[in-house]
Amino acid sequence: MTEKPLISIEALARRYPKRGGGETTVFEDLWLPIQKGEFVCLIGHSGCGKTTILNVLAGLDQPSSGSVIVDGREISGPSLDRAVIFQGHSLLPWMTVLGNIAFAVSSRRPEWSRETVRAHCQRYVDLVHLSGSEHKKPSELSGGMKQRVGIARALAIEPKMLLMDEPFSALDALTRGSLQEEARRICRETGQTVFMITHDIDEAMLLADRIVLMTNGPQAEIVENPLPRDRLAASMHRHADYYPLRNHLLEFLVTRSKSFASEIEGRPYDPRKPAVVRPCAVAEDKVPAAASV
């Protein structure tokens, strides 16, 4: 992966002023490149700063130091190049499904005629299987349908990158499963670059090419997904690499995330090149730390 990344997070830090003086550091010295067409998942315990990172990537929040480089340029604010799917669906409740998507599309393409916008929106409504509900208001939709509108709205502006903050966490398991499959299909078909936050290991295993494990400290570990690219939720657990990967992730979140700081103590740790791991069924499963990226 020597190709120039689409997005490069460089020495990013975010601190909040503490009440009564001083500062709390949410994260610091975070480095992460994201290649074009890559699906990256960020997993971490709640409160470790995932949403904060995403807001910085979206341009809604400013980092305390460090920068985010997109296409060779440092970002300075929100952009249509980076579409966001928010944790709550955040549809505008006074607009219909089509209206919400059209609002986004006509923001992206102010020169388009009403009919062009409409036809374009309809394509994305069909893509997320919402045909027939175009003229419903968000309050008339189920949670899963609202989330689909959010996905359609984000995809319809044809962004360079999709940022998702726990997009499926508020849904029931069945809806979540089918939406995950759909998200995977759409992202693969369109070659979309995605940065997604989740706290669901199975979701990350299904969707991500790379999984960033975040600790409450500044450190992180990157896990490459060894599962075949055409994996399906229903059958991926039969793959030989499934359990090694799953156990690795689980172990990190349950135990190693707390002891990670002492684990890497004494060893040279370069935050620019966090350890990259590829858990596989074969014994020789670890790529030497800091080998790639």
Next chain:
Amino acid sequence: MASSLTLRAGLLSLLIFAAFIGAWQWATLPTAGVAGNVDPEYAALVSGAAAQGAKSAFPTPADVAATLWGHLKDPFYVRGANDQGVGIQLAYSLGRVIVGYLLAAAVAIPLGFLIGMSPLTYRALDPFIQILKPISPLAWMPLALYTIKDSGISAIFVIFICSLWPMLINTAFGVASVRKEWLNVAATLEVGAFRKAFLVILPAAAPTIMTGMRISIGIAWLVIVAAEMLVGGTGIGYFVWNEWNNLSIGNIITAILLIGLVGMALDLALARAARLVAYRE
């Protein structure tokens, strides 16, 4: 069941109305025996019949109904400056309320928008609003008469002042409390300031703004009666005051009833409008 509840509520309303009319009728029954107790000065003021005790000075429901019918039959007559139909008087009052109210809306909604968008102006203007808001609009009347000189415009000014605050405060509040997520959506879509104001903030704040507009029209209609009693000339407030000077209780009661009906109609109209901009989250 909802329908049976509506039916029963309607029946109860009728019953209450009948009881009220009955009590009124009973209270205004001719009191033949107490003629001697009538204060002679009062007797000189009111009609001869009442003074003799044959009939109460307060009109019976039937008297009022007859008066009301008389007014409704011919609401728009003009017989000189001091004798115009009740419809004309109501139209004068409504005209003043609507002009003052629309002027207030034209100032309060854009200004409230700006105040709500900027925390700085919100804080800076808050003390002024807090002090000006509780002032009775009628307290402005002498000042208005002194500076404007024209009594009709002064009444409009008083309506303007009293309608201003609820609309201003509600608009500022509604705009300031638009959900952060919706603003974030607008931000990530790089929506321009005008599009954001008209397509995101205005619809989001519209229900709160409409609540302010509804409060304002209610207050304006309350205030116009008092204002017209003060400035005189025309209007339903002046009509009531004039009929008090004529001691025509029947006309006063008719006017009170009509004031209530028009106020209700104004409120209903704004409630309708509010439903148009309401949304469910």
